[in-house]
Amino acid sequence: MTPDFIVRPARSSDARPLAELRWTFKQEDHEGRPPAPARPLEEAEQWIRARLGDGRWLAWVVETGGSVCGHVFLCPVERMPDPYRDNTPIGYVTNFYVTPSQRNKGAGSALLEALKEHSRTAGFDTLIVWPSERSSPLWQRSGFRPPDELLELSR
Template structure:
């Protein structure tokens, strides 16, 4: 879409969109010793209620992950809803080992 930093996958059945997931390519700060491949931010993931628990969501995430591997993207991040955590875990997402966060209260 547009400048190529946003990608989308759509699941269809009988010509009707039944779900979608978006991937935002986030540029990293250039480092001389690290790979500067963008990281992927997974967002706007939705499957219509009638197609949930029928592998529609899993197929969308599989397609997104295949694309990430094919393009050398080694990090995907997501802020999942409580309901979606099991789906992301089945797709291979895990909590990061190294992450620090500071929030203003």
């Protein structure tokens, strides 16, 4: 069966729908009735447009019926040169979201496959993600594993 969606690299012209989905995604984090957003949507739209436009961030979208219904973002993190090891970048993966109507149809897995394929081709050493409890099984099915070593300083 052919999926009724396509996955493609995001463009800076996708900034508005990506910002809208970001706000929807974060509002889903709130139980019951979410509070009104404290920040304007246009701020997120400008942030996304700038970073996709200059390549500081990469993203992939899933579309169905010509509308963006999911996304995943990747921020390349440079590593210091090392005289003994390759200094290929690592990738910080975030903002993985698929609208409820498109969940459990393969869209999320397809987004992660596009992300992983790009990372392999571009020579990323490691991808790092902080998954939600709900998304952790999908990340693990996609090959992500807990690290042996990681330290974190939370504020």
